[in-house]
Amino acid sequence: MIESILIANRGEIAVRVVRACKDLGIRSVVAYSTADKETLAVRMADQAVCIGGPTSKESYLQSRNIIMAACLTRCDAIHPGVGFLSENAAFAKAVEDSGLIFIGPKSETIALLGNKVQARKAALKAGLPITPGSKEAIVDLEDAKQTAKQIGYPIILKAAAGGGGRGMRIVRKEADLAASLALAKKEALLFFADDSVHMERYLEQPRHLEVQLLSDGKGTVLHLGERDCSVQKNHQKLLEESPSPVLNDSMRKAMCNDAVRLFQELGYRSAGTVEFLLDGGAYYFMEVNARLQVEHPVSELVSGIDLVHAQIEIAQDKALRNTQDDVTCKGYSLECRINALSAGTITTCTMPSGPHVRVDTYLESGSVLSPYYDSLIAKIIIYAPNREIGLRVMLRALGEVVIEGVKTNIEEQKLLIQSRPFTSGRFSTDLYAKVIAQEKHHD
Structure with missing residues (x-):
């Protein structure tokens, strides 16, 4: 207890x-x-x-x-x-x-999934589709050259023990491979104390999707639908929504079932997320986040399930009370990450409220933003009957935010949400670069 x-x-x-x-x-x-x-x-x-x-x-x-x-x-x-x-x-x-x-998960589960090479092997064993890539960590430059020839350029090098965009290098031709491999290994060692890297085919304009799961380690695994996290800056997520505007029902069902099957094979315990890349009409396993994620409120709002409550219950060795038939994901939710662009003291802090708006933050007037930590200062999450209404609710909420004393990315977020590609639902992980570049060009 x-x-x-x-x-x-x-x-x-x-x-x-x-x-x-x-x-x-x-x-x-x-x-x-x-x-x-x-x-x-x-x-x-x-x-x-x-x-x-x-x-x-x-x-x-x-x-x-x-x-x-x-x-x-x-x-x-x-x-x-x-x-x-x-x-x-x-x-x-x-x-x-x-x-x-x-x-959280068992320590041995975290160890397995924390290594991208081992995680890919586990996914393959569970029958999930994976991008073409190295079966083991890259041994040396010659191994990298041979593997890249088999996969086909462009390729991406990733820190085997890493995440968050660190230890990653995109390589488009063999002439750049040696320098990129050295840099990827150096960065992997610096951030993760392990210089192992592996190689995958690089997908040029994919969607980044993830399935939220709860598993009690006793055989019951529930999925809470998918989140679309394709709007990113330097591999860091900015906007997350559920459901994804590009998935049809059959692909959604297949992806969620694949994620559930992987967690069943792993005997996973606690909350976790299986991440996928969507390229055209095909999706591929990318990695598992063996923890709660920043964007978990999106899944909470569409499913009505409190993920932190569930984590705590599962940690007490309690079986999940629900079955998949009890989980109904409905409506639309969008999370907007508010990041600080400078350190300092918040002189004024007014957050939005009103119908269907949730704010997760630690900010108050007088709060001091330290330069030592991550730039995330608030998450604004909305819930609506559908995406069209949801985008308007989010713009209303962002319009109510007043943060003075430090610079934030609120105006950039408004631009992204109002951009034609985002409103249409047809965009990829390069949306941020395209929208902001276009805005600077107009300026």
Whole structure:
């Protein structure tokens, strides 16, 4: 029985988990860095404990400090949130070994899925379609040349242990392969302490789709439909919507069934996401996010299921109460990520409200945005009967936002949502570059 949870994260996701704890009658303890001492999550929690200095390396990546804080504050479990140590198998194992509950997948599952080569093998075994690519990590330059010839250019090199766009290099001809391989391996080692890279065929203008799943590790796996995350800047998502405007019912059913089958094969436990690339009329497995994702509210709104509540219940070894027949995804939801473009103090902060608008944020007037962390400061999520109405609701919500003291990407988000490709639903992962380039040209 979980009676107390340590939240090993910050910002809006820490606030989100504190709220879930309050809903469930669970005591919440927020672990914070010295830079986050005055933040909303710290004030909202039942207790807060400092785990280190202002940088992530000194605090939110200090697994020993986090586990010690959980033990000293008599917590039963640790919720890792998103990012930081949420997909770190060694951290999950250390939490388990300390006698605490890790609110997420088993450590061995995280370890398997954290390696892109092994994850692709698991997907292939479960019968999922995968892009042509290397079966193992690239050994050396000669291996890379031979594999690229078999796959066909353009190819993409990816850090085997990585994600978030780091350790990735697109190569269009053999003459560029040596330098790109060296850079990819160097970046992979820097960010993930592992210089292994693998190779896949590069899809020029794909859609990025993902299926949200819940699995209790006892055989029951539920999908909550798909999200379309194709609007990205430097491989970082900006807008996420559900359902995708480009999937037909048969492809949606096939993709969701594939995702469920993979989680069943893995014996997966907790919330997780299977990501796919859609290229023309075919889709391909890309990777698994073995954690809660930033865009999880989109799936919550269309399904009516609270994913954080479900995570906490599953972590207590409880079976899922629902079957797939009980899950009905209806309506339309869109999430808009508000990112800060500068650090500083928020002098004015007014967030939108009104019908069908949800805001996940930790901002208030007087909040200090630290230069040490991710630029995400708020998520605005809307729900509507259909996409046409949903886009208007989102534009109304964005029009109500007032953030003064720092620069944000709100105007860019408005441009993206009002652009002809986005409103038509016919766009790919290069939408941001096209829309912003066109706007600069007009200026």
